Each structure stands twice: as C-alpha cells, then as structure tokens.
Amino acid sequence: FKVSKVSTTPIDGQKPGTSGLRKKVKVFIQPHYLQNFVQSTFNALTPEKVRGATLVVSGDGRYFSKDAIQIIIKMSAANGVRRVWVGQNGLLSTPAVSAVIRERVGVDGSKATGAFILTASHNPGGPHEDFGIKYNMENGGPAPEAITDKIFENTKTITEYLIAEDLPNIDISTIGVANFSGPEGQFDVEVFDSASDYVKLMKSIFDFELIRKLLSSSKFTFCYDALHGVAGAYAHRIFVEELGAQESSLLNCVPKEDFGGGHPDPNLTYAKELVARMGLGKSDSAVDPPEFGAAADGDADRNMILGKRSMPTSAAIDVVAKNLNLKFFEVPTGWKFFGNLMDAGLCSICGEESFGTGSDHIREKDGIWAVLAWLSILAFKNKENLNGDKLVTVEDIVRQHWAIYGRHYYTRYDYENVDAGAAKDLMAYLVKLQSSLDEINSSVKGARSDVSNVINADEFEYKDPVDGSVSKHQGIRFLFEDGSRLVFRLSGTGSEGATIRLYIEQYEKDSSKTGRDSQEALAPLVEVALKLSKMLEFTGRSAPTVIT
Ligand code: VG1
Ligand code: CO
Numbered sequence: 001f002k003v004s005k006v007s008t009t010p011i012d013g014q015k016p017g018t019s020g021l022r023k024k025v026k027v028f029i030q031p032h033y034l035q036n037f038v039q040s041t042f043n044a045l046t047p048e049k050v051r052g053a054t055l056v057v058s059g060d061g062r063y064f065s066k067d068a069i070q071i072i073i074k075m076s077a078a079n080g081v082r083r084v085w086v087g088q089n090g091l092l093s094t095p096a097v098s099a100v101i102r103e104r105v106g107v108d109g110s111k112a113t114g115a116f117i118l119t120a121s122h123n124p125g126g127p128h129e130d131f132g133i134k135y136n137m138e139n140g141g142p143a144p145e146a147i148t149d150k151i152f153e154n155t156k157t158i159t160e161y162l163i164a165e166d167l168p169n170i171d172i173s174t175i176g177v178a179n180f181s182g183p184e185g186q187f188d189v190e191v192f193d194s195a196s197d198y199v200k201l202m203k204s205i206f207d208f209e210l211i212r213k214l215l216s217s218s219k220f221t222f223c224y225d226a227l228h229g230v231a232g233a234y235a236h237r238i239f240v241e242e243l244g245a246q247e248s249s250l251l252n253c254v255p256k257e258d259f260g261g262g263h264p265d266p267n268l269t270y271a272k273e274l275v276a277r278m279g280l281g282k283s284d285s286a287v288d289p290p291e292f293g294a295a296a297d298g299d300a301d302r303n304m305i306l307g308k309r310s311m312p313t314s315a316a317i318d319v320v321a322k323n324l325n326l327k328f329f330e331v332p333t334g335w336k337f338f339g340n341l342m343d344a345g346l347c348s349i350c351g352e353e354s355f356g357t358g359s360d361h362i363r364e365k366d367g368i369w370a371v372l373a374w375l376s377i378l379a380f381k382n383k384e385n386l387n388g389d390k391l392v393t394v395e396d397i398v399r400q401h402w403a404i405y406g407r408h409y410y411t412r413y414d415y416e417n418v419d420a421g422a423a424k425d426l427m428a429y430l431v432k433l434q435s436s437l438d439e440i441n442s443s444v445k446g447a448r449s450d451v452s453n454v455i456n457a458d459e460f461e462y463k464d465p466v467d468g469s470v471s472k473h474q475g476i477r478f479l480f481e482d483g484s485r486l487v488f489r490l491s492g493t494g495s496e497g498a499t500i501r502l503y504i505e506q507y508e509k510d511s512s513k514t515g516r517d518s519q520e521a522l523a524p525l526v527e528v529a530l531k532l533s534k535m536l537e538f539t540g541r542s543a544p545t546v547i548t
Contacts, residue, residue, distance in 0.1 A: 007160050016134065029064060035161045038075050043158075054082055086192075117134050121302075141335065216243075231368060277290065292375070302355040337471070417497040451524050455480065474489065
C-alpha cells in the first residue's frame with residue numbers, strides 16, 4: 001500500500017471527556033472528523049511509540065463502528081503501526097479490550113501496546129444518536145489526562161493526517177490474518193474471537209464449578225439483560241455454555257447497532273424489561289420473579305445487580321475499608337484514575353457512582369465480572385444449602401451488611417440537557433457557597449431542621465498519590481456530621497447541552513432504621529440539596545430527568 005498525506009484543518013470541540021470523545025453520529029461522519037482525532041492521538045503518543053505498535057481496534061458495535069474500524073486500520077497502516085487486532089465483527093466489550101491488551105498473545109507471539117475503543121458506552125446508538133472513541137494504554141487502562149490533554153491540543157493545530165487509501169477493506173466477520181506490505185515494511189490485521197481471552201481470564205479468577213452448581217440448581221433462577229449491547233457477545237458463552245444457566249435467562253443478548261432503539265444504560269429507568277421480569281416496577285407483580293437479575297450497558301463495563309433489592313456504590317465502601325483496616329482512596333469520576341493506584345499495587349477493587357465495579361484483573365470496570373463476583377458469593381454462601389428449604393439471597397446479604405455497617409441510602413438525580421450557561425451558573429454559585437459553612441448551614445436549617453450539620457464543604461481536587469498529578473474542579477461536596485453527603489458535578493460524557501449530576505447519600509447507623517424505603521428516607525436531604533443549590537431557580541427544572 002501507499003501512504004497519502006491528507007491536508008486538514010482543526011475542528012472545534014474534540015476534547016475527550018470523562019471517557020473519551022463522544023458526539024452525535026452526524027458530527028462524527030463529517031469529513032476528517034474521526035481522522036483528525038485519530039491522527040491527534042497518534043501524534044500525542046509520539047511517532048516512535050506508534051511505529052511498530054500492535055493496536056486493538058473494536059467496540060460495542062454501535063452504528064458507524066464498522067466504517068470507523070476500516071478508517072482506523074488504514075490510518076494505522078500509514079502511521080507505521082505493525083499490526084491491528086480486531087475482535088470478530090468489530091465487537092469487544094470495554095473490559096475485554098483491557099483484558100486483551102494485558103493478556104492476549106497474537107498468532108505471531110505479539111502483545112498489544114494500546115487500543116482504540118469505539119463506544120459511547122451507555123448513550124443510545126444509531127444514525128441519530130451517539131458515537132464515541134477513546135484510547136487505552138499499554139496497561140489496559142484509559143489514557144491519563146496528560147495524554148488526553150495533549151490529544152486535545154493536537155486537534156487544535158492539526159494540518160494533515162496519514163492514511164493508506166488503497167488498502168482494501170478488511171473482512172472483519174471472519175477470523176484470520178491478512179498481511180500487507182507498505183513503505184515501512186509488513187502490516188497485518190488479525191481478526192480474532194471476541195470472547196475467548198476474556199472468558200479465559202474470568203475462569204482464572206472465579207470458581208466456575210461452584211457457580212455452575214448454583215446456576216444449574218432448580219432452586220436458583222437468574223436473568224441477564226444485555227440491552228442489545230456488546231455484553232450479548234459474552235453472555236451466552238459464559239452464563240449458558242460455561243455455567244449452565246437456561247437459554248431463557250438471557251434478555252436482549254443479540255448486539256445491535258442501535259441497541260434495538262433502546263437506551264443501553266442499566267438503571268431502573270432504562271432496563272425496563274428486566275425490572276418488569278423481576279417484578280420491581282411500580283405496577284409490576286411478576287409471577288415467579290428470578291432470584292437474581294443483572295444488566296449491562298452498551299460496552300458492558302457497567303452492571304446493575306438486582307436481588308429483591310439493589311445497592312449502588314457509595315461511601316459504604318469507606319466504612320467497610322475503615323473497619324477492616326484497609327487502604328482506600330476517593331478519586332474523581334472516570335476509571336482512568338484507578339489505573340495508577342492499581343499499577344502501584346495500592347488498590348485491588350474499586351467502584352464508582354454509576355453502576356461500575358471492577359478489580360485489578362484489568363484496568364476498566366467490568367460488568368460481567370461484577371455479576372460473577374455476586375454469583376460466587378451466593379454460590380459460596382449456599383454451598384451446603386442447595387438442597388435445603390431456602391437459599392441465601394442478595395437481599396439477605398445486603399441486610400446483613402446493613403446490620404454490621406449501617407446503610408447508605410443513596411440516590412442520583414440527573415438533570416439532562418440543561419442549558420449550558422445555566423448549569424455553569426449553578427456550579428459557579430456552589431463553588432462560591434462552599435467556602436462559607438455558616439451560609440451553608442443556615443440554608444440547610446432553613447430547608448429542614450431535622451437534617452444534620454454540614455461540617456465540611458469543598459470543590460473536590462485530587463492529587464494522584466503515585467505521579468503527583470492534580471485534577472481540579474471535580475465537583476462540589478457537602479459532608480454532613482452524621483456521615484451523609486451531597487455531591488454536585490457536571491457530566492463529562494454527554495454529547496449535547498449540559499447534564500448536572502446530584503448525588504445524595506443519607507447514612508443510617510441505627511439498624512432498626514435500615515429497612516426503610518429509600519426515596520422516603522432520602523426525602524429530607526433531597527429537599528436540602530434542591531434548596532441549597534437553587535436548582536429550580538437556575539435551571540427551571542422542578543424534577544430531574546432520571547433518578548437512579
Ligand atoms: C459517567 C459516570 C462515571 C463513568 C463515566 C464513564 O460520567 O458518572 O461514573 O466513569 O460515565 O462510564 P459523567 O462524567 O457523565 O458523570 V461509561 O460506562 O460511559 O464508560
Ligand atoms: Co460503559
């Protein structure tokens with residue numbers, strides 16, 4: 001193949017957010033849009049690192065992925081990359097990409113050096129919805145801010161990109177290797193099975209035999225909803241073939257370019273079918289609901305686990321870590337912040353506020369790992385019990401946790417598509433307010449006298465204990481005397497307008513009060529949050545778009 005240099009000019013707004021660059025498909029398909037970003041990434045990595053590299057290119061299969069993969073392959077060839085690995089049909093979940101970078105050995109003995117992941121995660125897909133791209137490093141984790149800042153700088157000055165226009169399109173539906181030769185030597189594209197490396201890793205972590213006993217027991221019923229995302233490419237292999245779950249336990253497990261028209265965000269609002277099957281909706285009364293249900297987002301890094309109750313991640317982990325005398329860290333939003341801690345051996349398990357949990361087996365959150373983790377706890381607790389009268393359930397375990405550590409009632413209010421100026425004003429107001437505890441507490445008490453005092457407020461700033469890098473403006477926190485807290489921040493993953501996220505967490509230590517309805521227990525703190533932030537005045541919104 002030949003290498004063409006194509007002249008281009010900078011395009012506005014290519015700043016990577018919490019997890020890569022996410023925009024509407026109609027933005028991404030503009031001439032040079034994807035190409036500018038990919039070349040800016042290559043330039044940020046530096047030509048020396050790109051030359052000879054082995055790159056993984058795949059994603060959650062959303063609309064435009066197939067075209068994007070061909071473009072990235074041609075640009076990789078032109079930039080001197082040695083090989084590109086593509087999951088069959090362009091499918092790899094975000095955690096599987098991380099696993100492939102860390103574990104996979106190519107047919108010629110090679111190891112990957114990085115990856116382009118094509119996903120906008122939990123955002124909808126299709127011609128009128130979102131596309132996204134992000135770069136992961138050699139450790140399998142998202143590029144740190146030092147790199148993403150450099151990519152953004154490069155997008156503002158780019159003048160040309162390199163592409164091998166005459167390289168034929170690769171058939172990504174068939175496993176195999178294609179070899180080409182270019183000006184700098186050989187270039188290969190290897191298409192491989194999307195699931196095997198990941199399945200192998202999971203089998204090395206969990207006791208599949210033990211989980212199989214639980215899943216194939218007639219007393220345990222299970223349901224997994226992939227929301228037509230890429231988790232579907234793994235669910236059948238893992239849950240049905242390996243673990244003996246019934247075929248009928250899989251919902252929406254065929255990956256689709258538009259996620260079947262749905263919103264692939266595994267929460268109680270969007271995972272409607274699962275919620276109905278579990279009998280958890282307001283008007284649902286399911287016949288024989290499954291014992292255990294779970295769902296994933298588009299790129300299968302998030303999980304929602306539903307027993308007859310669910311527990312999102314929260315400051316609950318701080319309480320447990322303190323009690324067990326373990327080190328723990330609070331980092332800003334986005335998985336990239338965990339990678340450094342893990343590489344330095346400082347952290348082995350982590351979670352975030354949006355249904356994300358994972359461990360140091362890879363450097364991304366991992367939706368299927370989370371399900372297997374829960375299943376192995378249940379399998380262990382029921383080991384001697386599979387022939388008894390009643391199985392230990394998710395609910396039993398959660399209640400046991402509350403009895404020991406207290407309960408963190410938790411909810412998140414999302415105000416989507418708020419006017420960007422109004423959102424900025426609200427945040428600016430809170431930045432100012434956080435500096436005066438007196439002012440805060442008089443507003444708190446004015447709203448609800450039964451809510452405890454704010455003893456600390458700040459604009460969260462994180463100093464990475466490993467490399468000393470500092471991330472500023474990571475949200476406003478109000479910490480209450482009784483262990484409750486409020487956090488306000490702007491989303492970094494949206495593709496239009498602004499999204500305000502409000503995290504509300506009420507801590508209850510008294511074990512006689514841990515069984516209350518969560519929205520009811522949180523009501524006083526919600527009232528305080530809305531008054532304190534003047535939400536209605538700034539945004540005109542009397543209710544959030546999504547409550548999780
Ligand atoms: C959201 C979540 C955050 C997560 C990020 C990427 O970010 O709140 O916890 O890391 O999405 O997840 P934000 O900036 O919109 O709040 V995923 O599953 O989109 O890769
Ligand atoms: Co995701």
